[in-house]
Amino acid sequence: xxxTKTELKQTAIKQKQADVNQTTQAAxxxxxxxxxxxxxxxxxxxxxxxxxxxxxxxxxxxxxxSDAELLAVxxxxxxxxxxxxxLCQRLLSGQDGMAHLADxxxxxxxxxxxxxxxxxxxxxxxxxxxxxxxxxxxxxxxIIKTPDDALILLDAxxxxxxxxxxxxxxxxxxxxxxxxxxxxxxxxxxAVIYPRDLFREAVKANxxxxxxxxxxxxxxxxxxxxxIETTQRIIDVGxxxxxxxxxxxxxxxxxxxxxxxxxxx
Numbered sequence: 001x002x003x004t005k006t007e008l009k010q011t012a013i014k015q016k017q018a019d020v021n022q023t024t025q026a027a028x029x030x031x032x033x034x035x036x037x038x039x040x041x042x043x044x045x046x047x048x049x050x051x052x053x054x055x056x057x058x059x060x061x062x063x064x065x066s067d068a069e070l071l072a073v074x075x076x077x078x079x080x081x082x083x084x085x086x087l088c089q090r091l092l093s094g095q096d097g098m099a100h101l102a103d104x105x106x107x108x109x110x111x112x113x114x115x116x117x118x119x120x121x122x123x124x125x126x127x128x129x130x131x132x133x134x135x136x137x138x139x140x141x142x143i144i145k146t147p148d149d150a151l152i153l154l155d156a157x158x159x160x161x162x163x164x165x166x167x168x169x170x171x172x173x174x175x176x177x178x179x180x181x182x183x184x185x186x187x188x189x190x191a192v193i194y195p196r197d198l199f200r201e202a203v204k205a206n207x208x209x210x211x212x213x214x215x216x217x218x219x220x221x222x223x224x225x226x227x228i229e230t231t232q233r234i235i236d237v238g239x240x241x242x243x244x245x246x247x248x249x250x251x252x253x254x255x256x257x258x259x260x261x262x263x264x265x
Contacts (some may be wrong), residue, residue, distance in 0.1 A: 075087070154213050166184035
């Protein structure tokens, strides 16, 4: 009888231990399944101080930051899986980098992993500020003496346009800027150019000379034979009207070309 009681006691102890183990496992299991959701949200604070874009700007200045670091300062936060910096590095990892983002609409930006409405609007606002600063440099009365002077006004905006456009830089008798205007917009590869449209704007502005500018969406600024021949026809019309064509600039992501510097004008 005593042996039976001992066996019963041991059985009860084992059952109790099994119940404890089962309860412990049940408590642990949900936690292990949610480990991923319980991971800390990655922020810039997880980076070494010297690698944090904000601190880097404060100590070294904005010119020392990469495009990804500058963009990370704008969007401020990343996602649970990546910091703002790693997110921006991924966004700019393509061949065209920042130019690719500039070409994207708000809707297209929001299709990118990690980019929602707020981040998309932050990116577009920053890019638009850059364009407006570039335009503001072209104030009426600014002297345009060289192709580089005109490129400063046009390059930031025109080099990334998805479609070909023809624009005019209209100058007075002292080579001072009167205004810039778009006179033709084309498809993906060509803008339709009518000399009457070019010179109508020049006559209305009382311009003494003009600089032509158009972009190559292909990214290659090399002038085509059609570019050269069209430029010569416009020069001939300008000579008859007393409005000198000073230069023709071709802008593209891969660089910019002055037809005057290349000897075509």
